[in-house]
Amino acid sequence: AQTVTQSQPEMSVQEAETVTLSCTYDTSESDYYLFWYKQPPSRQMILVIRQEAYKQQNATENRFSVNFQKAAKSFSLKISDSQLGDAAMYFCAYTVNYGGSQGNLIFGKGTKLSVKP
């Protein structure tokens, strides 16, 4: 079964500092996507960053970057220069990518990130 594990229920970071959120996953597939979503109190899931498994280069989006270790099945999110607006729940998610795949996202339990001024 495909599973996503986030081992840090809560994390805290000082404003302007860097924080890394951890995620591991289990799958027998070779072609898949990994995501980090942010969920603020408004509850809407907002895409932070996306990584395609067949791409060796780690994805980056401005202050957000990932460390994708395919062999270790690890997918961590690094937030640089943390801002107060980064405070939210962060979810790691996975879906397979092959012809005819349904695209269902499998989520971890989330990490609550607090940012201290």
Add this chain to the structure above:
Amino acid sequence: EAGVAQSPRYKIIEKRQSVAFWCNPISGHATLYWYQQILGQGPKLLIQFQNNGVVDDSQLPKDRFSAERLKGVDSTLKIQPAKLEDSAVYLCASSLGPGANYGYTFGSGTRLTVV
């Protein structure tokens, strides 16, 4: 572009009552997902539609939950009768098509409290 609309935003009901949630996806999005997010957990898929057909409802508790997507646009998720353990946020998401290539857009969800 308008986002995924969901209503109501909040709902409180007593156990054994019935409740319905509504989702209006982004125009042209053929794929629609309903997720259940219990407090302290990540979202879990309940049902996936492709146009007005069901693609996956393997995790839908069919004895009490039902969903439909008439004309392949709006969708309604119903619970009857509700149990205490149904208290959760119900998220709707839509996509141009099945598969991660198309991306996903989520609504703001409905928070259900069953007392």
